[in-house]
Amino acid sequence: MIVAGRRFEFIVFMLTLVLIYVGIWLARRGKSLNIKRLACIDALEEAVGRASEMGTPVWYGTGNAGLEGQYATMNIAALAILGRVAELCGKYGVYLQYMCNIPHMLPISRDLIKEGYQKGGRPEMFSEDMSRYVGGDQSSLVAATQGYIIEEKPSVVMIFGATMYEMLNTLAFGSRVGAMMLAGTPRLYYQSATLLAADYQLIGEELYAAGAMVSGDPIQVGAVQGEDWSKLIILFLLIIFAVAVNLGNPLYNLLTSW
Amino acid sequence: MSLYIIVMVFLIFSAYTGVASNFAADVRSWGIAIATFAALIGVINISYLHILKLYHRRKGWQYSIVMFTCFIVYFVVAYVYQPGYNWIISNLSIPLGAAFLSGFNTLGVIFRGSRARSIWSVLILFSVIMTALLSVSIGPVIWPGIVDIARWINDYPTTGVFRAVTIGIGIGLLMLVVRAILGMEKSYLGEL
Numbered sequence: 114m115i116v117a118g119r120r121f122e123f124i125v126f127m128l129t130l131v132l133i134y135v136g137i138w139l140a141r142r143g144k145s146l147n148i149k150r151l152a153c154i155d156a157l158e159e160a161v162g163r164a165s166e167m168g169t170p171v172w173y174g175t176g177n178a179g180l181e182g183q184y185a186t187m188n189i190a191a192l193a194i195l196g197r198v199a200e201l202c203g204k205y206g207v208y209l210q211y212m213c214n215i216p217h218m219l220p221i222s223r224d225l226i227k228e229g230y231q232k233g234g235r236p237e238m239f240s241e242d243m244s245r246y247v248g249g250d251q252s253s254l255v256a257a258t259q260g261y262i263i264e265e266k267p268s269v270v271m272i273f274g275a276t277m278y279e280m281l282n283t284l285a286f287g288s289r290v291g292a293m294m295l296a297g298t299p300r301l302y303y304q305s306a307t308l309l310a311a312d313y314q315l316i317g318e319e320l321y322a323a324g325a326m327v328s329g330d331p332i333q334v335g336a337v338q339g340e341d342w343s344k345l346i347i348l349f350l351l352i353i354f355a356v357a358v359n360l361g362n363p364l365y366n367l368l369t370s371w
Numbered sequence: 372m373s374l375y376i377i378v379m380v381f382l383i384f385s386a387y388t389g390v391a392s393n394f395a396a397d398v399r400s401w402g403i404a405i406a407t408f409a410a411l412i413g414v415i416n417i418s419y420l421h422i423l424k425l426y427h428r429r430k431g432w433q434y435s436i437v438m439f440t441c442f443i444v445y446f447v448v449a450y451v452y453q454p455g456y457n458w459i460i461s462n463l464s465i466p467l468g469a470a471f472l473s474g475f476n477t478l479g480v481i482f483r484g485s486r487a488r489s490i491w492s493v494l495i496l497f498s499v500i501m502t503a504l505l506s507v508s509i510g511p512v513i514w515p516g517i518v519d520i521a522r523w524i525n526d527y528p529t530t531g532v533f534r535a536v537t538i539g540i541g542i543g544l545l546m547l548v549v550r551a552i553l554g555m556e557k558s559y560l561g562e563l
Contacts, residue, residue, distance in 0.1 A: 114388055115387050115388055116387060116388060116389045119386075119387055122387075123387045126387075126545075129542060129545050130545060130548070130549055133542075133545060133546055133549045134549055134553070137549070137550070137553075137555065182544075183540055183543070183544050185544075185547050186543040186544060186546055186547045187543070189547075250468075251468070252467055252468050299536065299539055299540055299543060300536075300540075301532070301533055301536040301537070301540075304532070304536065305495045305498070305499065308491060308492055308495055309492055309495055309496060309499075317535070317536055317539050318539040318542075318543060321543055321546070332550060332555045336546040336549065336550060337546075339546070339549075340542045340543065340545075340546055343542050343545075344538070344539070344542060347538055347542075
């Protein structure tokens with residue numbers, strides 16, 4: 114029934130789907146495991162408090178991607194964090210500036226920021242300009258971000274999500290104005306930039322866990338739990354295959370050609 | 372919602388079983404056709420929005436004029452005078468993008484913004500310097516050992532990290548697939 118050469122891949126694929134579903138199912142029944150505290154998320158309140166003391170705005174970005182393909186999961190997590198940051202900004206009376214170059218991120222972010230300021234107790238502070246669409250090009254996002262950071266000198270710069278090279282520029286300009294920087298992306302090429310330039314980082318899939326943690330949504334928490342179980346199985350398979358290949362055992366070739 | 376689930380499950384089924392693979396290819400083509408119509412709807416929507424903005428002289432109405440001017444120039448040049456369109460892309464759009472993305476800029480911002488506060492940051496900074504020196508001809512002239520060190524960094528630790536991150540992204544995507552197929556992901560992606 115299954116095409117030859119794809120049977121083992123199919124089993125791993127189905128197993129991953131089942132584990133994620135079981136994680137969600139358990140979380141919806143209140144049986145989810147605890148997620149480890151992340152320093153970056155704990156630092157959100159400290160960062161917004163700093164902006165409040167200094168009387169400067171907080172800049173937030175989700176990078177040059179929207180809610181499509183592989184980037185959707187990353188930006189869903191980043192939007193959950195945006196909602197939390199907006200709530201803290203409402204609590205401490207801080208101006209939050211969000212910038213995007215993907216049209217569909219504009220109404221979503223506006224809703225989240227508005228809701229955040231309401232939750233924080235300062236709905237009157239919200240204005241539509243807090244979420245700004247700066248053009249449909251990555252360069253326009255970089256230019257607008259750099260201009261804002263240099264002109265307004267935010268004391269806190271946060272960039273999370275499916276970020277691309279705009280992350281480098283954002284962190285560099287945040288550094289120039291002495292901003293406290295929080296950043297995180299699962300995208301490979303920007304792990305080093307995050308670690309080098311940001312004060313607090315979310316490395317790799319920590320972003321998914323952070324998004325689930327701040328949203329408190331059992332579906333997201335359960336999915337992260339299922340993801341961790343899947344990674345354990347993949348890790349186990351990697352060790353088995355590495356040992357087998359190095360011992361000259363044909364197990365890997367047999368399973369992948371099955 | 373049901374249509375979305377049926378199509379997604381059918382495509383996965385076809386990919387693994389080979390059943391109705393021609394029809395699956397047709398379904399993917401329909402997706403491209405639907406996306407084209409979505410682009411047309413986008414043009415209609417954005418024109419309608421900006422016409423209303425101009426008519427009511429809402430805040431920032433001047434930018435609507437810029438938007439229409441750029442849209443009409445691009446549209447006309449693309450369909451009437453193709454060399455002109457290529458000139459705009461080659462001589463304006465690509466150089467402007469490249470100026471932002473150039474290696475000099477990327478490396479410059481990394482060095483300007485980097486803070487080597489932990490052993491891990493120092494290791495990454497060292498890897499960046501080695502890889503950068505490998506990429507330029509002066510690197511091996513400074514010290515031939517740079518080539519071996521940089522290649523080892525690229526071939527082993529970088530490859531390992533690359534695979535780990537790729538696995539993480541892949542499973543992250545499956546998380547979304549499960550939530551979408553089961554109708555649990557309604558918050559930001561809409562009611563599907």
